[in-house]
Amino acid sequence: MLKKLLGLSVLALLFSCKKDYVPKPSGDLRLEYPKPRYQTFSTDCPFQFDYSDFAVIQNAKESCWYNINYKNMKAKVFITYLPITGDFQSHLKEAERMVYEHTIKATSIDTKSFSYPEKKVYGNFYELQGQSASNIQFYVTDSTRHFLTGNLYFNTRPKPDSLAPAVDYIKKDILHLIDTFQWKK
Helix, strand or coil: CHHHHHHHHHHHHHHHCCCCCCCCCCCCCCCCCCCCCEEEEECCCCEEEEEECCCEEEECCCCCCEEEEEHHHCEEEEEEEEECCCCHHHHHHHHHHHHHHHHHCEEEEEEEEEEECCCCEEEEEEEEEECCCEEEEEEEECCCCEEEEEEEEECCCCCHHHHHHHHHHHHHHHHHHHHHCEECC
16 A cells, blocks of 8 residues: 555656746847947047047046046046157057957957058057957057057956947947047147
8 A cells, every 4th residue: 555655646746747848039138239420539639539429538547548438338448648759669569568468368369450641540450359358459650759559448357248249339439430530730
C-alpha cells in the first residue's frame, strides 16, 4: 500500500506542475535621437564650428576649452585649444598619447586623416572599439599657430553594445564639427 501511495505521489508531482514553456520574443532596445539641427559656435577664440542643438556647450577650466554636453546621453566631448608656440610636435605627441593610452582596453583603433587645405584645417580622427573609456578622439590643427583636441567620454562604465547607438549619433555630430571647422585668425 505504501509503495502504491508513494508511486501515485511521484506521478502526481511529475504531471501536476507542468507548465508550457513559452519563449520570449527577441527584441532590441530602440533608442531614438532627434534629427540634428546645427548651429555655429563662435566666441573670441580663434576657431568656430557647427554643433548639434541636442548638445549644450559649457565653458571648461581654461580659456578656449569647452565641453559639448549631451546631457540626455550622459556624454561629453571635451574640447581643448592650445596655441602653437614652437611646440607643435609636443602637442601632436600628447594628442596621440591620449589616444594610444586606451590600447589596454580598446580592441582596435581606426585612424582617419583629414585635410582641408583651403581652410588650413588638418588632423586625425580616431575611433576606438571595445571597452575603452573614450570612444572617439580627434585633433585639428593648422600646423603653425593653432592646435585643438576633442575627446568623447560617457559618464558610465564602457559597455560597447549598449553605447553603440549614442556613439554613432555623436560620431556624426563630431564629423560635422570637423567638416565645418574654421580658424578665424
